[in-house]
Amino acid sequence: MPLTLTVNGTDHQTDLPENVPLLWVLRDDLGLTGTKFGCGIAACGACTVHVGGVAVRSCQLPVGDVWDEVTTIEGLGTPAALSAVQAAWVEHQVAQCGYCQSGQIMQAAALLAEIPDPSDAEIDEAMQGNLCRCGTYPRIRAAVKTASAKMKEV
Amino acid sequence: MSRIGKIARRSFLVGSVAIVGGVGFGLYKVRQPAANPLTPPEGAAAITPFVLIDAQGITLISPRAEMGQGVHTTWAALIAEELDVDMADVRVIHGPAAKAYYNSAVVGDALPGRDYDKSEFQHSVAEALGVLGKLISFQITGGSTSMKDGFTRMREAGAVARETLKLAAAEQLGVPVGQLRTAQGKVIAPDGTELPYTALAGAAAEITPPSAPALRDARDWRILGKSQPRVDMVAKSTGTAQFGIDVRLPDMRFAALRINPALGGTMQGYDDTAARAMPGVEKVVPLTNGVAVVACNTWLAQQAVDAIKVQWGASPNPPDTDAVFARIAAALDDAPNSTMRDDGDVATLPTGATLVEAAYRAPYLAHATMEPMNATAHFTGDALEVWCGNQTPVFQRNTCAKIAGLEPEAVTIHTTLMGGGFGRRGELDFASYATELAVAMPGVPVQLTWSRAEDMTHDFYRPGAVARFRGAVQNGKAVMVDGQIAAQSAVHQAMGRLAGLPAAGPDKVLVEGAFNQPYAIPNYRIRGHIAPLDIPVGFWRSVGNSFNGFFHDTFLDELAHAAGRDPLDFRLQMMRGEHAPSAGCLETVAQMSNWTGKTPEGVGRGVAFTYSFGTPVAQVVEVEQTEDGIRIARAWIACDMGIALDRSIVEAQMVGGMIYGLSAACFGEITFAEGRVEQQNFPDYDGLRIHNTPVTEVSVLETNAHMGGAGEPGTPPSMPALGNALFDLTGRRARSLPLMHDFDLLV
Incomplete structure (x- = not known):
């Protein structure tokens, strides 16, 4: 029987087995390729999405265990309508290769939803599961702070 | 022997590679301009291999691959500076594998010498040798050479395109070309008449481009020397940038592989009974030194390939x-x-x-790029298309052609954005294995993705x-x-x-x-x-x-x-x-x-x-x-x-x-x-x-x-x-x- 899941506000059905990680349903079945495969063992954070607003490593979550609505990078904002976090990423010109940035942005969005004005230590704590081999961390930190400030203005 | 004598003698040894025939032959060959690989449709103009203009807009070709270093942005800025277009108004693409896109700096850099004390003479030798890159089709992104390579060539490309467009406008308006100026993608006449480049594309295509005019002084630069918003930044912040691993084609299948973990060892045989019975599996394909599974989903392919019992040959290398x-x-x-x-x-x-x-x-x-190695290939019997992030498209094309038994001209390489390169994506293994798979499944596009373990244990x-x-x-x-x-x-x-x-x-x-x-x-x-x-x-x-x-x-x-x-x-x-x-x-x-x-x-x-x-x-x-x-x-x-x-x-x-x-x-x-x-x-x-x-x-x-x-x-x-x-x-x-x-x- 096909499984139904809600991604970015839209219901989708998948015929894939329930043990297939959410990541691979999003990428290979639903064509939502913004969420990235990096390590397959929740060690790099490239596959981070939100399930019920919580940051989750989608490479370790069997699709049958998804308990709530899923938000991916495509659902956070679009090129024409950037979310506050994405706008901060563009403002600080964070990305280099860009491959890890979907996960970084989803992790940062979850952090700011929980702690609107995070300290450096709180940023370290929340973001250290997200690996960036290009070394964009200084600009990531600056962008998180800018997004925090912008979100407070609203 | 004098220092200059030594350099002349060593000139034939470029980066430890013997160039047979040497500079004399090279200079003859390199004076012939490399063919323009762009074949624009009616009404569009490819003025130089780096500027493509049609009714829809202006596209700049940046054949240096973007792996995060910002090369698309700055390469485009070099062209835009002389072409008189705004960065926001151009599209930047990587372009095909072609001789015209050789790297002139990478070979020159391989000359013996300390570099920091190079005389002007040595620099000119390095530049003369640099064109040898064209002869051996060194379309390479590497060696921190892109700006050195493109600095003059790309500004000239922009200037030549600008002057060609002005000639087309002069003809159309009946105004001497010397009275025309250009700004923001338009040719402007003394009376204020403005002709957008896009409207001049068809006419410009009929004009033989003039030789490169003098380049502008750095003091007059509008774009260069100033930080530009990167052309890839919004896409990379919204999950819409397409990396090799994101290529999606109709009816595409997904594959995973295992290569002999003993480096250099062969694949001697395998039992795939269990794997073939696993969900989503369509085919098991033997590869050079390995085996792959093609399935409807990458993860299912990975599970199945791990279930194959393989007899691996030993590594010829020292054991530990x-x-x-x-x-x-x-x-x-x-x-x-x-x-x-x-x-x-x-x-x-x-x-x-x-x-x-x-x-x-x-x-x-290991390089450990964030995006694991991958490539997508589609073989139709008489042609092959390959999509992958890579630093060496001409080498990729030639290697894939050999594997598929095709002429290089029958192979198209689509170079995507790279989720990190660091030198790893100059290699040919990912496109080669994807081609082996595609040849085994004619008519079916196959995307092959390395697991992280395969990536880390099979690096160069x-x-x-x-x-x-x-x-x-x-x-x-x-x-x-x-x-x-x-x-x-x-x-x-x-x-x-x-x-x-x-x-x-x-x-x-x-x-x-x-x-x-x-x-x-x-x-x-x-x-x-x-x-x-x-x-x-x-x-x-x-x-x-x-x-x-x-x-x-x-x-x-x-x-x-x-x-x-x-x-x-x-x-x-x-x-x-x-x-x-x-x-x-x-x-x-x-x-x-x-x-x-x-x-x-x-x-x-x-x-x-x-x-x-x-x-x-x-x-x-x-x-x-x-x-x-x-x-x-x-x-x-x-x-x-x-x-x-x-x-x-x-x-x-x-x-x-x-x-x-x-x-x-x-x-x-x-x-x-x-x-x-x-x-x-x-x-x-x-x-x-x-x-x-x-x-x-x-x-x-x-x-x-x-x-x-x-x-x-x-x-x-x-x-x-x-x-x-x-x-x-x-x-x-x-x-x-x-x-x-x-x-x-x-x-």
Whole structure:
């Protein structure tokens, strides 16, 4: 029987087995390729999405265990309508290769939803599961702070 | 023989590659312009291979591959500056594999010589040889060469296109071309009439482009020299940027592979009974040295390929790390492959001088790009299309054609964005394996993705290296440095693998970062020794500089301490008369960090310097003892690449290059057991994370006479700067990497 899941506000059905990680349903079945495969063992954070607003490593979550609505990078904002976090990423010109940035942005969005004005230590704590081999961390930190400030203005 | 005579004789040896026939033939061939590979439809104009204009808009072709270094943005800026278009109004694409897109700088850089002391004559020789890149279709992104390569050529491409459009407008308006001007993608007549370039495309296509007009003075630049918003930034912040792994084609299948974990071993047979019964599996395909599963989903393919029982042949390489390094160390006693620096006499210890000796070791390293290796291929019997992020499209095309039994013209390479390159994506294995799969499934597009473990255990590694240094100090100065470095030759191996060219001769890359450093030391010799091993090795961000920077600069730090001198002043004194831009970097980093040579209890500082890819870089790293271990707290970088075309991108490359080097210095290590790589995933091969990355300041100087690179020079000095800082903190000298084995680092 096909499984139904809600991604970015839209219901989708998948015929894939329930043990297939959410990541691979999003990428290979639903064509939502913004969420990235990096390590397959929740060690790099490239596959981070939100399930019920919580940051989750989608490479370790069997699709049958998804308990709530899923938000991916495509659902956070679009090129024409950037979310506050994405706008901060563009403002600080964070990305280099860009491959890890979907996960970084989803992790940062979850952090700011929980702690609107995070300290450096709180940023370290929340973001250290997200690996960036290009070394964009200084600009990531600056962008998180800018997004925090912008979100407070609203 | 005079120095110039030596250069002329060596001119035939380019990066250890013999170019048969030499310059005479080369000059004849290169005067013929390479064919324009763009075939625009009716009404569109491809004015030069780099500017495509049609009714919809203006497209700039940036055949240097974007792997994060910002090349698409700055390459496009070079064209846009002369073309008179705004960056916001152009589209930038990578373009096809084609001879017109050869890299003129990468071959010139392979010439013997220290580079920093190049005369104008040598620069012109390097440039003349650079065009040989066209002959052998070196369409390469690497060696930190893109800006040097494109700086003149791309501005000329923009200028030629602009003048062609003006000729078309002159004809249309009946106005002399000299009275026309251009701005914001339009030709403007004296009466104010504006003709958009897009409306002139059809007419421009009929006009023979004029030869390149004079280029504008830097003082008049509108775009260059100013930080531009990167053309890929919004896409990369919204998940809409398409990497190789994101290619989606109708009816595409997904595949996973396993290659013999014993490096170089064969695949002798397999039992796929269990795998074939697993969900989603469509086909099991034997590969060269491995096996793949094609399924409806990448993860299902990965599960199934892991369920195949394979009989693997043994590795021909030494079984473990100790045996590998014993072979490398033994090469130090063999005849040297090169003696690229040999000043004075190192055989006799100057009277009254103090002798200093040290031995160093650096491990094999993986590239570990965030995006695992992958490629997508579609074979239709008489044609092949391949999609992959790659640094070498012409080599990819030729190799895939051979595998598919096609002519190169029947193969189309689509180069996508790369989720990291660092040298790994110059290799051909990903496109080759995808082609093997596509040929086994004609008519079906197949995307092949490496698991992280496959990626890490089947890299073309940064070679492990050892060094032996003897030196002497007297009256506070270095009076002798005699260094020997031994490693596998990445150049010899890669040239055979990538270009099918015979590789022999002195390998400059093996000793770069040691032989070509701008220090006046009267007795100074650097010899390179090639270790005869067949472990797959390749180009890793900054290549030989990545170990030689550590060896050479750490040894200078040891000499400074033996001489009782401040390590920064010690370097500076030997550098000032040798290369002023290099000395300027050291002076600047001293000011930025408020260097006093003294640090409070619990804090250590180290300075280091490496000249690489035409760019001197000085770094100061500060470490502090915390309850959780030693933390890299702060860093300062000063670099001088001559003209910095985009400071924001340069700064990002300097910081990123340093973090890549610090990551390797702290934690990076590939080891072997039974001929297999032991590290499988990021927990075994981690990098710096946000919490242990230093707060960093960068200063970009512009005094250097010649343009240098940005992508790699930040990496080499980071490792010795950290080691020297740890020495300052703990009194223990770091002579072997990674540092996590000898120091309690914050993880």
